[in-house]
Amino acid sequence: MAKRSLLVTGASGQLGGEVVRRLVARGGDDVIIAGSREVGKLAGLDGVTPRRVDFDDDEATLQAAFEGVDRALIISTDALDRPGRRAEQHLRAIRAAKAAGVKHLLYTSLAKAADDSAIPIAQDHVLTERALAASGLGHTVLRNNLYAEVLVGAVGHAVSSGQLITARGEGAIAYVTRSDCARAAAAALASSFDGQRVLEITGPEAVTGDQIAAMLTELSGRPVAHLPVPVEAYVQGLVQAGLPEPYAQVYASFEVAAARGELGEASGAVEALSGEAATPLRVALAGALKG
Numbered sequence: 001m002a003k004r005s006l007l008v009t010g011a012s013g014q015l016g017g018e019v020v021r022r023l024v025a026r027g028g029d030d031v032i033i034a035g036s037r038e039v040g041k042l043a044g045l046d047g048v049t050p051r052r053v054d055f056d057d058d059e060a061t062l063q064a065a066f067e068g069v070d071r072a073l074i075i076s077t078d079a080l081d082r083p084g085r086r087a088e089q090h091l092r093a094i095r096a097a098k099a100a101g102v103k104h105l106l107y108t109s110l111a112k113a114a115d116d117s118a119i120p121i122a123q124d125h126v127l128t129e130r131a132l133a134a135s136g137l138g139h140t141v142l143r144n145n146l147y148a149e150v151l152v153g154a155v156g157h158a159v160s161s162g163q164l165i166t167a168r169g170e171g172a173i174a175y176v177t178r179s180d181c182a183r184a185a186a187a188a189l190a191s192s193f194d195g196q197r198v199l200e201i202t203g204p205e206a207v208t209g210d211q212i213a214a215m216l217t218e219l220s221g222r223p224v225a226h227l228p229v230p231v232e233a234y235v236q237g238l239v240q241a242g243l244p245e246p247y248a249q250v251y252a253s254f255e256v257a258a259a260r261g262e263l264g265e266a267s268g269a270v271e272a273l274s275g276e277a278a279t280p281l282r283v284a285l286a287g288a289l290k291g
């Protein structure tokens, strides 16, 4: 295979950093370009070409950042301060990549991104996916389900209080570890796929609140019960615990989406892309409770 240049944006982030490390570990002839708003933050990444990539730059500067790149992974940003800002960033990146001659774009979207998603921040992903489709470029949309790490952050409290409080009712979530998302993204970026596809990136199974409580009970040796509450009470609880209200609303929207079944589809995409099965949630929880 001819030598290619593979770019990962957001390479100083948690997901981007792991994608880059995995690409380097694969070896081979591909040139790995690690892109970040601040190249100084890439000092810990060996075997890569660092490059400044900031979606807030003007289009000519951003186009230069994509020059000479064959395939690029656009990692969705964390700019949630203003509705629609992320979509503007991503659309600018797609236009710049196309103008620079990138052949295949990959993008980290969200599970079941759709106009009628219960998750307001999914709209940035919907607009970005639409722009990718309209670009005519080859592309791979990686619709990451909720990170298992999002749940792991809450299990300490659930175990100590004996209550796993959710607002998802009987809804299930196909949690996926960030590491599995990185593995799938690295494999897709390094592949030769040049068509257009949308993949749901999930854990191996969707789990309900009752099932998670049972796992926590078994793993911790302490009884944990699932306590489903109305969404208003859920938001109030998070705010009382110190979370700013806008963030509490984002987390609550995940609960509503789960209750509606929007996060409950488990796919085999992680294994199909990377050759290794996705990590069961139980394994991720066991690691968190041990550590």
Ligand SMILES: NC(=O)c1ccc[n+]([C@@H]2O[C@H](COP(=O)([O-])OP(=O)(O)OC[C@H]3O[C@@H](n4cnc5c(N)ncnc54)[C@H](OP(=O)(O)O)[C@@H]3O)[C@@H](O)[C@H]2O)c1
Binding pocket: 009, 010, 011, 012, 013, 014, 015, 016, 035, 036, 037, 038, 041, 053, 054, 055, 056, 075, 076, 077, 078, 079, 089, 108, 144, 145, 146, 147, 150, 178
């Ligand atoms: N599925 C889920 O449960 C879940 C949870 C949290 C977040 N996410 C999404 O997944 C993304 C990656 O997750 P993560 O865990 O790696 O988050 P993270 O560590 O917070 O990373 C945020 C990323 O946004 C990039 N970024 C911010 N502003 C940018 C700009 N102007 N131009 C280019 N890149 C910019 C950062 O890149 P540099 O700093 O290197 O420029 C960094 O890679 C997040 O940004 C968010 O969109 C998904």
